[in-house]
Amino acid sequence: MPLGFDDYVTERGRALLRFAYLLTGDYHLAEDVLQEALAKVHGRWSRLRRDDDPNAYVRTAILRQYLSWRRRRSSGETPSELTVDAPGGTDYAETLAQRDALWHALSGLPRQQRAAVVLRFYEDLDDDEISRLLNCSVATVRSHVSRGLARLRDEIHTVGGEVR
Template identity: 55%
Template sequence: MHIDFAEFVVSRTAALLRFGYLLTGDRHLAEDLTQEALVKAHRRWGGIVGDAGPEPYVRQAILRQFLSWRRRRSFTERPIAEPPDVPLAGDLSDRLADADEMWSLLRTLPRSQRAVIVLRYYEDLPDAEIARLLGCSPATVRVHAFHALQRLRAALTPVRLPGGQT
């Protein structure tokens, strides 16, 4: 079965952008990663369309771009047009504040740890598949996950002061 490149782009771009956003936490950087991966895929289109289709190749290209050193500087620069609004009172604002805090914490993780968390908990991939994508062993994936979760838990656990105050 031959999949046309244009059809693939139309049908799978939203899912690929979501994957890029989960890795970066930034819509514009996710668009850049996805676009670069699609350019690479287009160049090799005849060779990557196989039994699994082109999506695994494109996802791996996005992941490799995210993990590359070339992107490290642009990833840490986060210009904003306006300062964020103060959260409103109520349940929704509390949930949004919690989600925002989690995104901020995810951004502090080293790239490989963050990639493991995204691939495991957002993309629901098994350790063996994550290891294949990252080019490491499943044990390394588990170590990255352990350290990432340990850092996230430590950041989310309130500090207890003497006298039981937080």
């Protein structure tokens, strides 16, 4: 028997919020995107068949909500609560700077590229699944991921100015 909506959100809520956060780059916006997506899913929850995958359905709703989001921030500044667990022997400041550079570069990607990169490397989805979620061809997914990774490589610099 499939989970009820409340049980599903209780069980998967943190992972869904993390997914929305990776897409949006802003914790508060991620909460808004997730809340709006879950509100839409709630109305359709009883119509999900037993063989439907609620994870894929909800992830698609979040992704579509993110991709259709049109509001713009009034400022380019975004506060963050970044926590980094530096590996033993690694300079904490350098690790933080590298993660900040990666986060900044990721936030600069166009929405489709960012979504494709997040779905590939965070959600660990294959090209076919990503193409279904983004409603595009597999070749387009590969192009988005390839261009996104190339742009990330070009923009990420270490603290010493060395390109990685």
